[in-house]
Amino acid sequence: MNQLEILKQWILESKKIVFFGGAGVSTESGIPDFRSVDGLYNLKYKYPPEKILSRSFFKEHIDEFYEFYRDKMIYLNAEPNITHKVLANMEQSGKKIIVITQNIDGLHQKAGSKNVIELHGSVLRNYCMKCNKFYTVDTILEQEVPVCSCGGIIKPDVVLYEEGLKNVIIEKAISALVEADMVIVGGTSLSVYPAAGMIQYYKGNKLVLINKTSTSYDKYANLLIQESLGKIFTDIEINV
DSSP: OOHHHHHHHHHHHOSSEEEEEOHHHHHTTTOOOSSSTTSGGGSOOSSOHHHHTBHHHHHHOHHHHHHHHHHHTOOTTOOOOHHHHHHHHHHHTTOOEEEEEOOOSOHHHHHTOOOEEETTEEEEEEEETTTOOEEOHHHHHHOSSOBOTTSOBEEEEEOOBTOOOOHHHHHHHHHHHHHOSEEEEESOOSOSTTTGGGGGGOOSSOEEEEOSSOOTTGGGOSEEEOSOHHHHHHHOOOOO
C-alpha cells in the first residue's frame, strides 16, 4: 500500500484518534504563520513580534501591543479549509477524534469540530484581568485599549510569551494522547515547547507526521508524509 492508503486504513481501524495541529493547518485559510519566510517573525516592526507578544510588553506598552494584535493576530474573515472540514466530518460521522491545536483562530470549531483542545487559547475569548468578565472579540476591535466596565484591562485569552500553558489544558491534552491509538501530527515543525514535547506521551504505533518540511520527530514517526495538509486531506475519503 502507498502512504495515503496506509493513512486511510489506520484511520478506519483506530478507535481513538488525536489530531495534533500547528500553524500549517491555518495557513491554507490565509492566516500567516510565525516562522516561515513570509511569517510574522520576518516582518519589520519597531519591536520584534515575539517581544510584542510577550506578557511584559503587554503590561508596559499595551497600546502598541493592541495595535499589532488587531493588525496581525485576528482574522475573522478566515474560513475553515479542507483539513478543518475533513476532521469535523470525521467526528460528526461518529469517529472518536480529538483535535489538539496550537492555533488561536477558532477555525476547527467554525468547521464543526466539538472536541477541540486549544493549547494557546483563542482570539475569540477575552477577559477582564480585574473581575474576569468575558468579552467577545468585538470589544477588542472597538477600543484602542479595551477596558472593562469595572475599569480593569481586558486581555485576550491567548498564551503570550513569558506565560505558561494552563495546567487543566496540559492535563487534557496529555490524557488524550495517552489514550489515543492513533496520532496524526500536521502542519507543525514541532519546535515550540512545551506543546511539541507532548507528542512523547503517545506510546502507540500509529504516529503519523504530515508536514512540508522535516521535523525533529521524523525519526519517531510510523508514517512520514512530507506534503501539504490540504493535498493529503483532499485525497482522504473516509466513510466511518
